[in-house]
Amino acid sequence: xxxxxxxxxEKEMPTSWYNIQADLPKPLAPAIHPGTMQPLxxxxxxxxxxxxxxxxxxxxxxxxxxxxxVIDIYKAWxxxxxxxxxxxxxxxxxxxxxxxxxxxxxxxxxxxxNTAVPQAFYNKKEGIKRLTTETGAGQWGSSMAFACCQFDxxxxxxxxxxxxxxxxxxxxxMETWGAQCVPSPSPDTNSGRAxxxxxxxxPGSLGLAISEAVEDAAPRADSHYSLGSVLNHVLMHQTVIGxxxxxxxxxxxxxPDVVIGCVGGGSNFxxxxxxxVHQNLTAGKxxxxxxxxxxxxxxxxxxxxxxxYGDVAAMAPIVKMFTLGHKFMPPPVHxxxxxxxxxxxxxxxxxxxxxxxxxxxxxxxxxEAGIQFARTEGFISAPETNHAIRATIDxxxxxxxxxxxxxxxxxxxxHGHFDLAAYxxxxxxxxxxxEYPEALVESALKDLPQCLLx
Amino acid sequence: xxxxxxxxxEKEMPTSWYNIQADLPKPLAPAIHPGTMQPLxxxxxxxxxxxxxxxxxxxxxxxxxxxxxVIDIYKAWxxxxxxxxxxxxxxxxxxxxxxxxxxxxxxxxxxxxNTAVPQAFYNKKEGIKRLTTETGAGQWGSSMAFACCQFDxxxxxxxxxxxxxxxxxxxxxMETWGAQCVPSPSPDTNSGRAxxxxxxxxPGSLGLAISEAVEDAAPRADSHYSLGSVLNHVLMHQTVIGxxxxxxxxxxxxxPDVVIGCVGGGSNFxxxxxxxVHQNLTAGKxxxxxxxxxxxxxxxxxxxxxxxYGDVAAMAPIVKMFTLGHKFMPPPVHxxxxxxxxxxxxxxxxxxxxxxxxxxxxxxxxxEAGIQFARTEGFISAPETNHAIRATIDxxxxxxxxxxxxxxxxxxxxHGHFDLAAYxxxxxxxxxxxEYPEALVESALKDLPQCLLx
Numbered sequence: 023x024x025x026x027x028x029x030x031x032e033k034e035m036p037t038s039w040y041n042i043q044a045d046l047p048k049p050l051a052p053a054i055h056p057g058t059m060q061p062l063x064x065x066x067x068x069x070x071x072x073x074x075x076x077x078x079x080x081x082x083x084x085x086x087x088x089x090x091x092v093i094d095i096y097k098a099w100x101x102x103x104x105x106x107x108x109x110x111x112x113x114x115x116x117x118x119x120x121x122x123x124x125x126x127x128x129x130x131x132x133x134x135x136n137t138a139v140p141q142a143f144y145n146k147k148e149g150i151k152r153l154t155t156e157t158g159a160g161q162w163g164s165s166m167a168f169a170c171c172q173f174d175x176x177x178x179x180x181x182x183x184x185x186x187x188x189x190x191x192x193x194x195x196m197e198t199w200g201a202q203c204v205p206s207p208s209p210d211t212n213s214g215r216a217x218x219x220x221x222x223x224x225p226g227s228l229g230l231a232i233s234e235a236v237e238d239a240a241p242r243a244d245s246h247y248s249l250g251s252v253l254n255h256v257l258m259h260q261t262v263i264g265x266x267x268x269x270x271x272x273x274x275x276x277x278p279d280v281v282i283g284c285v286g287g288g289s290n291f292x293x294x295x296x297x298x299v300h301q302n303l304t305a306g307k308x309x310x311x312x313x314x315x316x317x318x319x320x321x322x323x324x325x326x327x328x329x330x331y332g333d334v335a336a337m338a339p340i341v342k343m344f345t346l347g348h349k350f351m352p353p354p355v356h357x358x359x360x361x362x363x364x365x366x367x368x369x370x371x372x373x374x375x376x377x378x379x380x381x382x383x384x385x386x387x388x389x390e391a392g393i394q395f396a397r398t399e400g401f402i403s404a405p406e407t408n409h410a411i412r413a414t415i416d417x418x419x420x421x422x423x424x425x426x427x428x429x430x431x432x433x434x435x436x437h438g439h440f441d442l443a444a445y446x447x448x449x450x451x452x453x454x455x456x457e458y459p460e461a462l463v464e465s466a467l468k469d470l471p472q473c474l475l476x
Numbered sequence: 477x478x479x480x481x482x483x484x485x486e487k488e489m490p491t492s493w494y495n496i497q498a499d500l501p502k503p504l505a506p507a508i509h510p511g512t513m514q515p516l517x518x519x520x521x522x523x524x525x526x527x528x529x530x531x532x533x534x535x536x537x538x539x540x541x542x543x544x545x546v547i548d549i550y551k552a553w554x555x556x557x558x559x560x561x562x563x564x565x566x567x568x569x570x571x572x573x574x575x576x577x578x579x580x581x582x583x584x585x586x587x588x589x590n591t592a593v594p595q596a597f598y599n600k601k602e603g604i605k606r607l608t609t610e611t612g613a614g615q616w617g618s619s620m621a622f623a624c625c626q627f628d629x630x631x632x633x634x635x636x637x638x639x640x641x642x643x644x645x646x647x648x649x650m651e652t653w654g655a656q657c658v659p660s661p662s663p664d665t666n667s668g669r670a671x672x673x674x675x676x677x678x679p680g681s682l683g684l685a686i687s688e689a690v691e692d693a694a695p696r697a698d699s700h701y702s703l704g705s706v707l708n709h710v711l712m713h714q715t716v717i718g719x720x721x722x723x724x725x726x727x728x729x730x731x732p733d734v735v736i737g738c739v740g741g742g743s744n745f746x747x748x749x750x751x752x753v754h755q756n757l758t759a760g761k762x763x764x765x766x767x768x769x770x771x772x773x774x775x776x777x778x779x780x781x782x783x784x785y786g787d788v789a790a791m792a793p794i795v796k797m798f799t800l801g802h803k804f805m806p807p808p809v810h811x812x813x814x815x816x817x818x819x820x821x822x823x824x825x826x827x828x829x830x831x832x833x834x835x836x837x838x839x840x841x842x843x844e845a846g847i848q849f850a851r852t853e854g855f856i857s858a859p860e861t862n863h864a865i866r867a868t869i870d871x872x873x874x875x876x877x878x879x880x881x882x883x884x885x886x887x888x889x890x891h892g893h894f895d896l897a898a899y900x901x902x903x904x905x906x907x908x909x910x911e912y913p914e915a916l917v918e919s920a921l922k923d924l925p926q927c928l929l930x
Contacts, residue, residue, distance in 0.1 A: 023626070025552035029483065098479035098559075098854045105552075109626075127581055129854035131893070171851045172477070172563075194896035197903055198850050396652050397625045400552050400583035439585070439893040442648035449651055 023109040025400070028270040030101035036265040037088055039258045042296045042368060044084035045303050047375060050254070050367055051342035054329060059473060062339055069240045070247040072148040075141065078255040086258065092140045095172050099128040099135075100262065104270035109398035111418070118421035119276060120414060121431045123267045123294065126401060130195075132436030133290050134165035134250055137259035141248045142169035152176040152245040154238045156206065156231030159185050159358030160192025161404075161436065162250035167201035180206040180214075180234040183226035185358065191440050206231040213237055213335065227351065228362070229334025236337065251287025252332065252341075252366045260293025263433060268297055276429045278309050280417055283433035284409035285313035285322070285380070286359045288366030294433035296368070299377055311378045313369065314413040316388075318456035319352040321345065321365045322373050322380035326467055329474035330364060340471055343370040346458075347466030353456035355385050356444035357405040359435075363466075381413060386455045388412045389448040392438070404436045405444055477563040479854070482724040484555035490719040491542055493712045496750045496822060498538035499757050501829065504708070504821055505796035508783060513927060516793055523694045524701040526602040529595065532709040540712065546594045549626050553582040553589075554716065558724035563852035565872070572875035573730060574868060575885045577721045577748065580855065584649075586890030587744050588619035588704055591713035595702045596623040606630040606699040608692045610660065610685030613639050613812030614646025615858075615890065616704035621655035634660040634668075634688040637680035639812065645894050660685040667691055667789065681805065682816070683788025690791065705741025706786065706795075706820045714747025717887060722751055725885065732763050732885035734871055738863035739767040739776070739834070740813045742820030748887035750822070753831055765832040767823065768867040770842075772910035773806040775799065775819045776827050776834035780921055783928035784818060794925055797824040800912075801920030807910035809839050810898035811859040813889075817920075835867060840909045842866045843902040846892070858890045859898055 052061040107120040125133035157163030163179040170177040186205035196203045207217035213233040239247040283291035301307040330345040332338035345364040352361040392408035414432045447453040506515040561574040579587035611617030617633040624631040640659035661671035667687040693701040737745035755761040784799040786792030799818040806815040846862035901907040
């Protein structure tokens with residue numbers, strides 16, 4: 023079966039990122055300071071982020087130039103390939119045309135370096151010599167490790183302890199790139215020491231790791247903090263995915279009827295979707311744009327659109343987003359990148375405005391889809407990506423029923439080379455599934471900052 | 477630092493493989509039947525291989541067309557990227573220009589699918605429904621698993637037991653693609669049962685795994701056997717690497733003064749080197765072509781050019797090659813793909829004729845080189861590849877001393893995503909090194925088939 027791909031030259035790479043804030047029919051709600059409960063100003067964020075990223079976070083400019091130094095490093099793997107999934111189409115016997123944008127070819131194996139590189143660059147430019155960050159499964163930490171060694175910046179990664187123990191390869195990858203990686207809770211911060219005092223065997227959590235990374239960076243003049251999803255500037259950096267895809271779909275002589283991506287914090291989905299939302303808003307297009315989340319952590323489909331903290335410890339800025347409550351602990355599904363209680367404010371806002379759709383899928387059917395994809399298209403995908411593949415296959419099977427020749431484009435966020443234990447568990451019938459416990463909704467939401475409930 | 481790459485379009489992909497047998501100044505010695513000690517004929521090989529591969533093995537045609545069905549699947553990842561390693565050059569402060577051809581972007585992560593796909597295709601064409609093969613570290617087995625699911629062929633892989641236990645991810649990868657993978661020795665064959673009877677805890681060996689795979693396939697009409705290196709047709713399939721590189725170097729406006737590749741059985745090195753040997757032989761070029769092997773298994777630099785068996789059990793065809801003796805057990809270096817007692821007859825022949833060079837490198841300096849490469853160029857490389865990187869860096873450092881602006885091209889055989897434990901051992905000072913015990917030379921060579929010593 024022929025494998026068909028659409029390649030851009032380096033000259034066709036985007037030279038600016040797309041900022042959807044310029045085109046929103048209604049502006050985003052401001053972020054709130056968790057101490058004062060007042061809107062955050064740039065100065066509040068300066069101990070953590072370089073000023074150029076702080077300004078990008080609130081910019082209303084439609085396009086922001088990608089610095090030449092960032093493009094130089096993007097060229098290690100960009101532009102990425104857009105594939106027509108002919109072998110999958112044939113296996114599904116569908117009249118639908120399926121396309122996917124493959125981000126697994128970056129050195130770190132996912133889309134995450136698209137924002138790790140500019141974040142490292144702007145920090146370097148501001149004279150920062152050291153960054154801290156947190157990581158769950160390790161996709162983000164390893165991407166920052168790659169980016170920091172490109173700019174000769176020191177990096178310390180606080181990795182959720184249970185992942186640190188279960189996924190040693192991601193830690194080794196960070197160390198190969200020269201980063202320091204410690205299990206969180208660690209004895210290196212007050213938050214870590216407090217957690218260890220309470221429970222020396224604490225498995226850690228993303229919320230706690232954020233607290234440690236922030237506490238480490240904030241007081242040090244040589245250090246900043248970086249975040250791999252959720253924030254406006256992060257989604258904007260990721261729009262290179264959708265901007266390239268627009269050109270590649272044009273090369274293919276098609277325009278998508280449906281755009282699909284998996285969604286956790288929102289960075290991969292946003293990177294693909296925002297340029298297509300732009301086309302819907304301004305160019306008379308009418309593409310359905312679908313965010314796919316795990317049924318075990320159904321932020322968009324079952325959460326509440328409200329002001330909530332970004333972290334468990336309630337130290338991070340408060341933003342208006344779909345949330346399951348900042349104390350919600352998602353079940354241990356293998357799609358670690360989708361285990362977040364909240365959702366990027368931009369994605370939340372678009373969903374609230376009815377400009378995008380959302381659906382939730384169970385874990386077992388996502389692995390079934392990932393295996394069908396591997397056996398046809400060849401690539402073994404990350405568990406997160408398998409959510410997008412599941413929704414794509416479902417859409418293509420509906421086309422088989424209806425006879426519709428829909429054009430479906432999905433965002434392939436990365437490879438699954440470090441997730442094979444999950445495939446093994448699935449193939450040997452040992453993988454569990456998790457529905458979201460309905461009873462949790464009310465109890466989890468009682469922790470929202472009450473003064474901001476509107 | 478700018479990352480520079482040279483991309484071919486699909487239209488510029490080679491449409492035929494290059495067969496160096498057409499250009500050898502002296503023909504290869506014939507392969508010998510291990511039972512009769514007479515030259516092998518096509519009929520002897522028919523129980524194991526499809527006739528088209530058997531004919532390719534002895535063909536004297538300079539170019540052999542790549543079937544359209546193979547090109548269709550090559551397109552999943554080919555043409556591959558040629559990079560200029562500017563960041564590495566800068567770190568080395570060398571006037572040399574370093575280029576590398578990156579084969580790590582294939583679904584299986586190495587160059588091996590270049591031959592796995594045509595092998596599966598020709599077997600399918602001959603009506604074969606099932607293949608068997610052996611694998612050491614798993615690069616080859618996983619590539620065959622990918623290729624077989626593209627052609628809907630059943631695959632059984634005999635994986636050396638010690639690797640089966642130590643590298644479960646490669647086994648899981650094969651299973652994700654639908655192959656069956658069993659530890660060798662297995663209870664499924666006479667050879668396996670005999671080995672288990674002798675030692676139930678036998679760690680297995682590549683030679684034994686070959687015996688099991690051959691014994692399984694030979695008597696079954698529906699089954700054939702496949703091999704991932706050494707044979708003439710395997711090296712020929714791999715010449716897509718060198719043929720593409722020739723075009724890409726032309727795009728870069730350079731021609732290599734030095735071509736470097738790592739060498740175990742010879743398939744990656746041969747794939748890159750043979751088209752450049754062709755240029756040296758017929759187009760007045762004078763490129764140095766260097767095969768890099770581990771000091772622990774120094775087949776070319778310390779072995780003898782003689783007729784020897786391809787496997788430990790002395791059941792495989794006898795070929796004239798550089799060998800350390802078919803009973804030599806290489807030390808457990810992490811470059812599993814380079815742990816072979818012999819060497820492809822073509823590479824051996826070229827080395828004997830003085831048309832290529834060879835050098836041996838120790839394990840620890842190869843990891844040092846791989847880490848320097850990862851921190852500059854971004855990609856984390858397989859331990860095999862690190863041998864080529866070590867030799868490249870050494871050459872570039874010599875250029876720094878001499879001021880020479882040499883153009884160096886090396887073959888990057890694949891990524892190291894499943895080899896991070898070896899990086900971890902290196903970084904934590906726990907990695908051992910192995911010199912080849914000189915005393916072994918004479919004793920290991922006494923097992924050569926004496927009647928064929930010339």
